[in-house]
Every structure is written in C-alpha cells, then in structure tokens.
Amino acid sequence: MILYCHEVKPVISQKGFSLIETLVAVMVLSISLVVVMQLFSGGLKSNKISNDYLYGIFHAREKMEELLLTDELLPGSFNGDFGDGYQWQAAIDFVGEEDDVAEKLPVSTMSIRLDVRWMNGNREKHYLLSTTALTDRRETEETLK
DSSP states (O other): OOOOOOOOOOOOOOOSOOHHHHHHHHHHHHHHHHHHHHHHHHHHHHHHHHHHHHHHHHHHHHHHHHHHTSSSOOOEEEEEEOSSSEEEEEEEEEOOOOSHHHHHSSEEEEEEEEEEEEEETTEEEEEEEEEEEEEEOOOOHHHHO
C-alpha cells in the first residue's frame, strides 16, 4: 500500500474584487444615480411651475392696478391677452346697496374679479384676484326708478 503524503498549502490571499462584488457595486451606484436624476428632474419641474405662477401673479397685479387707475370704472365683463400665453378676464359689478343709508352716500362700492389663465402642458392653470373699490356715485337705471 502506497501512501501519498500531500502537503497542505496555505491559502494565499488574493488581492482585488470578485466579479460579483463588482456587479453589486455597479448596481448600487446605478440605482443611486437614477434616484438623484429623478430628484433633479422633479426640482426642474417645480421650478417651471413656480415661474408660471409667478408670471401669472405679476400679470394679475399689473392688470388689476391698470383697472383701478382708470378714470371711470364701469361695470361689465372685459377680457384680453398679454401676448405671452397668458389671458385675462375681468368682471366688475356694483356691490349690493340695499339699505337707504348706502344710497345716500356719495360713493358706490364696486367688486372687481380678475382671472388670469395660462396653459401648463395640456392643463389650464389660473390665478384669481379680487378686490373692492369705491367710486363716485353714478345714476344707474336702478336708482332712477
């Protein structure tokens, strides 16, 4: 009977990464990059929406000041276009004067509602601004009766 004696060789430590470790690291890196890119994209979308509302508010304030500075504020419905994709519609009405005291005052109260609209993609957005204003009393058909 022949016995062979094998020497046990110590395991030599190998330097470097295995293929599986490299693949796992690349997957983790790619998933984290996708998440970061989605956050960046969401931030850009929020910035665009914020700018659209900012322009809408600016146009609404501009048009409201223009309406309030007119020499003669008349009741009615008016609309127009700012030329940059924003449209406006204004409704001016007398506020009800039911009691006798209000009819004796030298001023009338008018309600002004201004709605600015624009398209954001395929959805319509709007900003509504309203105020009241005092104007010189005018003889209307209701007060003449």
